[in-house]
Amino acid sequence: MIGSLAQEVGIPRAVAEADRSRAFEAAVREHQAMVFSVAYHFLQDHAVAEELAQEVFLELYRHWDELESREHRIHWLRKVASRRCIDQTRRRKLRNHVSLEEAPEPFTWMPATDPILKRYIEQLLGKLADTPRLVVIMRYQEGLEPAEIADILDMPVATVKSHLQRSLALLRRKLSFATREGES
Amino acid sequence: MRNRRIIFLLGLAQAVVCGQSVKLDALDKLADKASETVTVSLDANLLKMASRFLSKDDPDQAQIQKLVAGLRGVYVRNFEFDKPGQYQASDLDPIRNQLKDPKWKKIVQVRGRDHADVLLRQEDEHTISGLAVIVAEPTELTVVYIDGPIDVDGLSKLAGNFGIPEDIGTKVEKEKEKKAK
Amino acid sequence: MTDFEDQLRRALERKEPSADFAARVMARATQKKRPLAWVQWQSWAAAGIAASLCLGALGLEVEHRHTVELRQGQAARAQLIQAMEITSKKLHQIHKRVQGTL
Numbered sequence: 001m002i003g004s005l006a007q008e009v010g011i012p013r014a015v016a017e018a019d020r021s022r023a024f025e026a027a028v029r030e031h032q033a034m035v036f037s038v039a040y041h042f043l044q045d046h047a048v049a050e051e052l053a054q055e056v057f058l059e060l061y062r063h064w065d066e067l068e069s070r071e072h073r074i075h076w077l078r079k080v081a082s083r084r085c086i087d088q089t090r091r092r093k094l095r096n097h098v099s100l101e102e103a104p105e106p107f108t109w110m111p112a113t114d115p116i117l118k119r120y121i122e123q124l125l126g127k128l129a130d131t132p133r134l135v136v137i138m139r140y141q142e143g144l145e146p147a148e149i150a151d152i153l154d155m156p157v158a159t160v161k162s163h164l165q166r167s168l169a170l171l172r173r174k175l176s177f178a179t180r181e182g183e184s
Numbered sequence: 185m186r187n188r189r190i191i192f193l194l195g196l197a198q199a200v201v202c203g204q205s206v207k208l209d210a211l212d213k214l215a216d217k218a219s220e221t222v223t224v225s226l227d228a229n230l231l232k233m234a235s236r237f238l239s240k241d242d243p244d245q246a247q248i249q250k251l252v253a254g255l256r257g258v259y260v261r262n263f264e265f266d267k268p269g270q271y272q273a274s275d276l277d278p279i280r281n282q283l284k285d286p287k288w289k290k291i292v293q294v295r296g297r298d299h300a301d302v303l304l305r306q307e308d309e310h311t312i313s314g315l316a317v318i319v320a321e322p323t324e325l326t327v328v329y330i331d332g333p334i335d336v337d338g339l340s341k342l343a344g345n346f347g348i349p350e351d352i353g354t355k356v357e358k359e360k361e362k363k364a365k
Numbered sequence: 366m367t368d369f370e371d372q373l374r375r376a377l378e379r380k381e382p383s384a385d386f387a388a389r390v391m392a393r394a395t396q397k398k399r400p401l402a403w404v405q406w407q408s409w410a411a412a413g414i415a416a417s418l419c420l421g422a423l424g425l426e427v428e429h430r431h432t433v434e435l436r437q438g439q440a441a442r443a444q445l446i447q448a449m450e451i452t453s454k455k456l457h458q459i460h461k462r463v464q465g466t467l
Contacts, residue, residue: 036382046239121376141377224448234441
């Protein structure tokens, strides 16, 4: 968009390209935490999440002129990041040999301090199936409403709500053991 | 009816031997009957490669990075079966025979519906060179052998992140003290 | 929002990637654009096209090798993490059994 507008008013293409790069870099810095965090909370792997986040931004660069506003870019980034996360797990084909239901209750000596609980919650999240995990991330990392999540993940609102309800019940049950004292 | 044994073998060998000193290949035939199989075979080169990709920002991965430094190999066979009776205790004989070396000391033994054994390999009074644990359950068999110098303190610190019992390190120290007396 | 949801929200707070993340993205984005930029300068077209083709080919080759090494390393890392998870899970089972008999 910048390039085409610039050309319309006669700004040389090289200058327009430089402006485009600067605008793109600003967008990367503004949204890198969001994109990286979606990938990290989903994949539970720092290095792979960074690689995936880079790929998302490179795709943004290719589609830059099609995105007309900041809000449009954010929506697009969430959508593409989600899709790439799902693709990534399919490519990796790791056997998730312990589902959340089967995940053992936390160890009785685990103190219910925030950093440890936080880490435990991250690990529990990794045990959710792909789609419910993304739904939980969109809801609690991004603060999105079910309708917005449905739009990003391209599924019915009722399905989003169902995923949320079931995932929260499972997570709540597993987490309740972590904060219970004297459990044997 | 005899309960199925649970043998969990986790071996860490500090012995100055080239190549894998406990081989798990004899178990590979069980994959035909297993509904799910996990096979991990990482020699020293692959371990170095894997270690480079571990994230220092992730506490679990950072701890693993420290633990695998100096290791010569990590080998896992994990089989899940749809029903009991898909493997025999004798299937584990080729593994057990390799642990008959007097340097292997059994420090934990559990018998019941599930069986478990934890063994340590000691090169001398002060050097723990291996850790072996075997767990055999009715519908799951796990054999892990890790070849290389064992960091018992590091192993203890992994407790709480991956669930390794905190007292494993303590047991090793007690073994050392007992021998020294 | 309930306490539990508060905990979830805290656990899922956004994290920053590495400090040089943006720089690496820009390096990859502009590396691919460079050949097109060179073509724009007509007075340098002959040498520029040749140079950009060589640079482009080299860049693609480096990119490919980087990707292959990355995939191999990631696969090995995934296996190692899985091995450690299996190990720790089984040792935890043993620990629980031992605790139960004490």
